[in-house]
Amino acid sequence: MEADPAPKVVATDAALAEIRRLRAGHGPLMFFQSGGCCDGSSPMCFPDGELLLGPNDLLLGEIDGCPFYIDAEQYERWNRPSLVLDVASGAGSGLSLEGVDGRHFTLVSPPLGERGSRREPAGRT
Amino acid sequence: MATIERATTFSAPGQVDSPVELKSRYENFIGGHWVAPVKGAYSANLTPATGEPFTEVPRSTPEDVELALDAAHVAKDPWAEASTTERSRVLNKVADAIEEHVEMLAVAESWENGKPVRETLAADIPLAADHFRYFASVIRGEEGVISEIDKDTIAYHFKEPLGVVGQIIPFNFPILMAAWKLAPALAAGNCSVLKPASPTPWSILKLMELIEGIVPEGVVNVVNGPGAEIGKALATNKRIAKIAFTGETVTGRLIMQYAAQNIIPSTTELGGKSPNIFFADVMEADDDFFDKAIEGLVLYAFNKGEVCTCPSRALIEESIYEPFMERCLERIGRIRQGHPLDKSTMLGAQVSTAQIEKIESYVEIGKQEGAELLIGGERAHLGGELEGGYYFQPTVFKGDNEMRIFQEEIFGPVLAVTTFKDEADALRIANDTLYGLGAGVWTRDTSKAYRMGRAIKAGRVWTNCYHLYPAHAAFGGYKVSGVGRENHKMMLDHYTQTKCLLVSYDQKAMGFF
Numbered sequence: 001m002e003a004d005p006a007p008k009v010v011a012t013d014a015a016l017a018e019i020r021r022l023r024a025g026h027g028p029l030m031f032f033q034s035g036g037c038c039d040g041s042s043p044m045c046f047p048d049g050e051l052l053l054g055p056n057d058l059l060l061g062e063i064d065g066c067p068f069y070i071d072a073e074q075y076e077r078w079n080r081p082s083l084v085l086d087v088a089s090g091a092g093s094g095l096s097l098e099g100v101d102g103r104h105f106t107l108v109s110p111p112l113g114e115r116g117s118r119r120e121p122a123g124r125t
Numbered sequence: 126m127a128t129i130e131r132a133t134t135f136s137a138p139g140q141v142d143s144p145v146e147l148k149s150r151y152e153n154f155i156g157g158h159w160v161a162p163v164k165g166a167y168s169a170n171l172t173p174a175t176g177e178p179f180t181e182v183p184r185s186t187p188e189d190v191e192l193a194l195d196a197a198h199v200a201k202d203p204w205a206e207a208s209t210t211e212r213s214r215v216l217n218k219v220a221d222a223i224e225e226h227v228e229m230l231a232v233a234e235s236w237e238n239g240k241p242v243r244e245t246l247a248a249d250i251p252l253a254a255d256h257f258r259y260f261a262s263v264i265r266g267e268e269g270v271i272s273e274i275d276k277d278t279i280a281y282h283f284k285e286p287l288g289v290v291g292q293i294i295p296f297n298f299p300i301l302m303a304a305w306k307l308a309p310a311l312a313a314g315n316c317s318v319l320k321p322a323s324p325t326p327w328s329i330l331k332l333m334e335l336i337e338g339i340v341p342e343g344v345v346n347v348v349n350g351p352g353a354e355i356g357k358a359l360a361t362n363k364r365i366a367k368i369a370f371t372g373e374t375v376t377g378r379l380i381m382q383y384a385a386q387n388i389i390p391s392t393t394e395l396g397g398k399s400p401n402i403f404f405a406d407v408m409e410a411d412d413d414f415f416d417k418a419i420e421g422l423v424l425y426a427f428n429k430g431e432v433c434t435c436p437s438r439a440l441i442e443e444s445i446y447e448p449f450m451e452r453c454l455e456r457i458g459r460i461r462q463g464h465p466l467d468k469s470t471m472l473g474a475q476v477s478t479a480q481i482e483k484i485e486s487y488v489e490i491g492k493q494e495g496a497e498l499l500i501g502g503e504r505a506h507l508g509g510e511l512e513g514g515y516y517f518q519p520t521v522f523k524g525d526n527e528m529r530i531f532q533e534e535i536f537g538p539v540l541a542v543t544t545f546k547d548e549a550d551a552l553r554i555a556n557d558t559l560y561g562l563g564a565g566v567w568t569r570d571t572s573k574a575y576r577m578g579r580a581i582k583a584g585r586v587w588t589n590c591y592h593l594y595p596a597h598a599a600f601g602g603y604k605v606s607g608v609g610r611e612n613h614k615m616m617l618d619h620y621t622q623t624k625c626l627l628v629s630y631d632q633k634a635m636g637f638f
Contacts, residue, residue: 039373096352
C-alpha cells in the first residue's frame with residue numbers, strides 16, 4: 001500500500017473532549033469501526049485491548065493517543081476515506097463506552113475516498 | 126376523508142382510550158417479579174414518533190445482571206426437568222397471551238420503535254406468537270438417537286439443555302426478536318437472561334406483564350441498561366452457558382471473543398447489505414406477478430429500512446431499467462409517511478437520533494460519490510406533534526456497487542439501485558459484498574431462479590418474494606453476517622448439548638488387566 005502522509009482519521013473538538021472524559025474513567029482507549037446492521041456504521045470505543053486484534057485489522061491512525069482500527073477489507077470497500085470522528089447525543093445499542101452516558105461516537109459526513117471510487121477489483125473476491 | 130383517517134389512529138400508550146396502559150416507571154423483570162435496579166438509576170425512554178420521553182426504565186448495573194442470573198439458576202433445574210409436554214404447554218400459553226393482546230403489543234412496539242402499526246399488527250406480533258407455537262410443537266417431536274455399537278454396547282444420545290443463556294436483542298423488532306431467541310431457548314429447557322436494546326427497552330416489558338403468571342419464575346428474566354455495562358456483564362459472565370446476539374459486526378466479534386474466553390457457544394446475526402435482483406422477464410406481462418415484483422423492490426422501506434435483511438441494493442437488468450424504475454418510483458412516491466399509530470401509515474419514524482443522523486450522513490456520502498438521487502434524500506417534516514420525530518423520506522439512489530452506499534448497511538429507507546448485463550454479471554454484483562444474510566431473486570424463469578439462488582452467498586434467498594419470516598424456514602448468515610440459524614427447529618441444536626450414555630450389556634471384562 002502506498003504511503004500516505006495525510007492522517008486517515010482525525011477528531012472534532014467535541015470528540016476529543018469526550019475521549020478525555022472517557023479516559024479519565026476507563027484508562028487508555030481504543031476505537032474500532034463497526035459494520036453491519038443496527039449501529040453498523042458507528043465507531044466503537046472500548047478500553048484499550050478489549051477487542052482482540054487480528055492480522056486482518058488495519059490501524060488507521062491514532063486520535064489523541066487512542067488507536068483507531070477498521071477491518072482492512074471493509075476499509076477497501078469504503079474506498080479508503082479519511083474519517084472524522086465526532087460525538088453526538090443519544091445512546092447507541094452496542095457496548096461502546098460512551099453509550100452509558102447517553103452519547104454515541106459517529107463519523108462526520110466525510111469526504112470522498114482517495115479517488116472517488118473503489119479501485120483494483122481484482123484484489124477482491 | 127380526514128375523519129376516517131383520524132378514526133384509524135390508535136391513541137398513544139397511557140391515554141385513556143389507548144389499548145396500552147402505561148406506568149411512569151418500569152422495573153427489571155427478575156425471578157417472576159418486578160425488581161428495582163440495585164443502584165436506583167433510571168433512563169427516560171423516548172418515542173421516535175415525537176422525540177418525547179414517555180416512561181422510565183432501569184439503567185441497570187452489573188449487580189442487576191447477577192440478580193437475574195441468581196433467579197435463572199434457581200429456575201434452571203426444575204425447568205430443564207419439566208417434560209417437553211409441560212414446556213410446550215407453557216409456550217403455547219405464551220402464544221395465547223400474545224394473540225389475545227395483539228393490538229396492545231402492536232401499539233406498544235410501534236410507539237417505542239416508530240414502526241408503522243400496520244406492520245406490527247400484521248407481522249411482528251402474530252409472528253411472535255407463531256414462533257412460540259412452532260417451538261412448542263417441534264420440541265415434542267425431538268428425540269435422541271440410539272446407536273448399536275455392537276450387540277452388547279449401545280450409545281444413547283440425549284439432547285440436554287445448556288442451562289442459563291444470555292440473549293442480547295436488537296431494536297428493530299423488539300418483541301419479535303425476543304420471541305426468535307426466547308422460544309427455542311425455553312423449548313429446549315433453558316432459562317434466559319435477556320437484555321433488550323437500549324433504544325427499545327419497554328415493549329418487551331409489556332410482554333412480560335402478560336406472561337408473568339404463565340412462565341415459571343426465573344425462566345425468563347429481562348434486565349435493561351447500557352450495553353457497555355450490562356451487555357458486557359452478561360456476555361462475559363461465567364454463569365451463562367451460551368450467548369446469543371443480533372446487532373453489528375464489532376459487538377458480534379466481542380461477543381464471540383467473550384464466549385471463547387469462557388469456552389461457551391455463541392450465535393450471532395450481524396446484518397447484511399442484501400441484493401434484490403430483478404431479471405428482465407418480470408416485465409413480460411403487466412400482471413399480478415409484475416405488481417408483486419414492484420412491491421418486492423419497495424419492500425426496502427419495510428420497517429423504515431431498519432431490517433437486517435433490508436433489500437437495500439436493487440440490481441435491475443439493464444434492458445428494463447428505465448420502465449421498471451419508473452413504475453417502482455411511482456409506487457415509492459405513493460408511500461404514505463406519517464404517525465406510526467395511524468393504521469394507514471406505511472413509513473414511520475427511525476428509531477433514534479443516532480440512526481437518522483447516520484442516514485443523513487450516508488445520503489451525503491451518496492451525493493459526494495456521484496450517485497444519482499432519484500427520489501427523497503431528506504428528513505420528512507410532518508409538522509404538529511410529529512415535528513420532533515425522526516422521519517426520513519423514502520430515498521433511492523442510482524449508482525454502482527463500488528460506492529459506499531452499496532457496501533454498508535444504512536439501516537434506513539434508502540435504496541441503492543444499479544443495473545446488470547446478464548446473469549453472470551448479476552451474480553458477481555450480488556456477491557461483491559462483505560455480507561451474506563439475505564437476497565432476493567425475481568424472475569419467471571424458475572431454472573434461472575434456482576441457479577441464482579444456489580450461487581448467491583447468503584443464508585436466505587427469497588425467490589419471487591421478500592421479507593417473509595415464517596417459522597420453519599431457517600434464517601442466518603453467510604460470510605460476516607454471523608453464525609447460527611434461527612426460526613427453524615435446527616435452532617434447538619444451538620440451545621442443547623448432546624449427552625452420550627455408552628452402555629455395555631456384556632458381563633465379561635475386556636481382558637486388558
